[in-house]
Amino acid sequence: MMAEAIKKQGIKEFITSIPFKKIGLKELFGFEKTPVNILIALSVIAFLAMFAIGVTTYLMHGHHAYNVTREHPWGLLIAVYIFFVVSSTGLCIVGSLGDVFGFKDYMMISKRAIFGSIVTIIAGFAVIAFEIGHPVTMMIYNVLTPGLTSAIWWMGTLYGLYLTFMIVEFVFLLKNDMKSAKIFGLIGLLVGLAAHSNLGSVFGFLNARPISNGVFYPTYFILTAFITGIFIAFIMMGFRYKLKFPENAKIMLTNLAKIQGLLISILIFFVTWKMLTDIYGSMPDRADVAIHILGSWTFWAEVILAMAIPLVIILASSGRAVNTLFFASLSGMIGVFFMRYNLVHDTQLKPLQMLKKTEYQLSPEWIHYFPSSAEIMISLGGLGLCLAMYYAGTKFFNLDADEHH
Amino acid sequence: MANYAMALDYKNCINCKACEVACKEENGVLKGADKHRIWVGANEVKGEWPNLDIVSATFVPSQCQHCEEAPCQDVCPTNATYYNEHGVVLVNAEMCILCSYCMNACPYDARYVDDRTATVDKCTFCSDTRLARGETTTACQNTCPTKVRTFGDLDDPNSEISELLRTREHFTLKSHLGTKPKLYYLT
Numbered sequence A: 001m002m003a004e005a006i007k008k009q010g011i012k013e014f015i016t017s018i019p020f021k022k023i024g025l026k027e028l029f030g031f032e033k034t035p036v037n038i039l040i041a042l043s044v045i046a047f048l049a050m051f052a053i054g055v056t057t058y059l060m061h062g063h064h065a066y067n068v069t070r071e072h073p074w075g076l077l078i079a080v081y082i083f084f085v086v087s088s089t090g091l092c093i094v095g096s097l098g099d100v101f102g103f104k105d106y107m108m109i110s111k112r113a114i115f116g117s118i119v120t121i122i123a124g125f126a127v128i129a130f131e132i133g134h135p136v137t138m139m140i141y142n143v144l145t146p147g148l149t150s151a152i153w154w155m156g157t158l159y160g161l162y163l164t165f166m167i168v169e170f171v172f173l174l175k176n177d178m179k180s181a182k183i184f185g186l187i188g189l190l191v192g193l194a195a196h197s198n199l200g201s202v203f204g205f206l207n208a209r210p211i212s213n214g215v216f217y218p219t220y221f222i223l224t225a226f227i228t229g230i231f232i233a234f235i236m237m238g239f240r241y242k243l244k245f246p247e248n249a250k251i252m253l254t255n256l257a258k259i260q261g262l263l264i265s266i267l268i269f270f271v272t273w274k275m276l277t278d279i280y281g282s283m284p285d286r287a288d289v290a291i292h293i294l295g296s297w298t299f300w301a302e303v304i305l306a307m308a309i310p311l312v313i314i315l316a317s318s319g320r321a322v323n324t325l326f327f328a329s330l331s332g333m334i335g336v337f338f339m340r341y342n343l344v345h346d347t348q349l350k351p352l353q354m355l356k357k358t359e360y361q362l363s364p365e366w367i368h369y370f371p372s373s374a375e376i377m378i379s380l381g382g383l384g385l386c387l388a389m390y391y392a393g394t395k396f397f398n399l400d401a402d403e404h405h
Numbered sequence B: 001m002a003n004y005a006m007a008l009d010y011k012n013c014i015n016c017k018a019c020e021v022a023c024k025e026e027n028g029v030l031k032g033a034d035k036h037r038i039w040v041g042a043n044e045v046k047g048e049w050p051n052l053d054i055v056s057a058t059f060v061p062s063q064c065q066h067c068e069e070a071p072c073q074d075v076c077p078t079n080a081t082y083y084n085e086h087g088v089v090l091v092n093a094e095m096c097i098l099c100s101y102c103m104n105a106c107p108y109d110a111r112y113v114d115d116r117t118a119t120v121d122k123c124t125f126c127s128d129t130r131l132a133r134g135e136t137t138t139a140c141q142n143t144c145p146t147k148v149r150t151f152g153d154l155d156d157p158n159s160e161i162s163e164l165l166r167t168r169e170h171f172t173l174k175s176h177l178g179t180k181p182k183l184y185y186l187t
Helices: A002-009 A011-016 A025-029 A035-065 A076-099 A104-128 A135-144 A151-174 A178-204 A216-241 A247-282 A287-294 A297-317 A322-347 A373-396 B018-027 B071-075 B101-105 B139-143 B160-167
Strands: B004-008 B038-042 B059-063 B081-083 B089-091 B112-114 B119-121 B149-153 B183-186
Touching: A002 A011, A025 A373, A035 A373, A076 A104, A076 A151, A076 A178, A076 A216, A076 A322, A076 A373, A104 A151, A104 A216, A104 A247, A104 A373, A135 A151, A151 A178, A178 A216, A216 A247, A216 A322, A247 A287, A247 A297, A247 A322, A287 A322, A297 A322, B004 B160, B018 B038, B018 B139, B059 B183, B071 B081, B071 B101, B089 B119, B139 B149, B149 B160, B160 B183
Parallel strands: B004 B183
Antiparallel strands: B004 B149, B038 B059, B081 B089, B112 B119
């Protein structure tokens, strides 16, 4: 399809005919000076500065800049990478409702969601690049000696492909070539779902970690991606219309809220049964870990912020309180962050080696971890990058649906 | 080709930690409590006075189990972890990307990060040091004062380890995970 289009136009013309607004620096950095906008702008600048400081610290000290250890080798940056790629997959699902599956009510968010899926995954890649010890070596040997039994290999490779398809889909959306956008959107969605469930299997395949091992995460990741996508859809539309939604946006958001109500209910059902099966029978390394998780405040932050608050508001208003749901979605995203952090940390809670190895210490109990300042700065930097890229996108591209939709 | 393995008469261990020192010295392992290829785990005495379970206080020397079905090898995205021709699980530092997946997947906590190369390191059964020089023992075995360790070729019916495994009862660690470990604990 793309080859056809390129054949018709020639590659140079195909690229130069991608519609974008030719704006100057003044226009790029010009925005309405409301207190909220100024606060967001200052935050983004601060986050980008933190990214630079965090990355510099990492380049100087390597993994010593992080609080990762032999027993807890995956830290905050892995959680933040997952946070971003979950967001990307979720936005891809939301974007596909309109341009791939043809639900007209959702067409108005397709372009914005697909652009969002691109910037979130780029932010995720930017963060993981400073967690993987040798990203260049990775690119070389991923191709030369692929580890086909490795979930990380499949996840990384599929996400690379997914990004390509998302970019192509976005270009066709900009060109208003809906037929090509639909084809690339469908392939991108399928590849994205495969990549994302593979990310779940990175944890699900860990036979050594009974708390994560099994089919739960590969399926749960798809469900939580959709939930995350809807939270971000609310946030993007809230900022787009400054909470003064036109009628068609209200209809779409109400519909999305109803879907979200169902999805969160299913999530609560899933998590409840996971906890019950984890604890039932007191299986070592699983029941004790699950009970420990139930006693951690981060788990309850996830439950309250990402599940309880949004669901109560959706149920109380039948999904019609779209303005309140904008704020519930902000709460939801903080909850989703804890969801990712918990997933990574809880997997590593239980030491694999329970005997005392050095004198003058107690036998290992639970693995403790708190992110270092460099890890926190790079993570916030990822958020800054994501917001900055999205902001630039709103300036350069028309992310609203074209008139005839 | 040999099929290297190790038998441990672990009840003879006196926790002198000479094996840990010999391993670090022979293989140039960095100093630091977290930087170790092998270790001696201590089971503390269980029970309360006067019903102390004295026999529960054992020492369990351990290291990479050189599994036949190594999870660390399965999860490696670049095949940096590989089996050599003698069934020893090794890491090619040139290809290791330090994603740390193997550290999470190894059920035995046998892997750590070597700060010099910023790659994952582990026990090699002294493949690149003593065995490469033509010796037939590992550093930990050679130094052990109570002869806990016996290293050798499982495929050679006349080897000491084959004889031990034929004549002594033994078990392996976390074998329910299907890893087929090649560190045999003699009982």
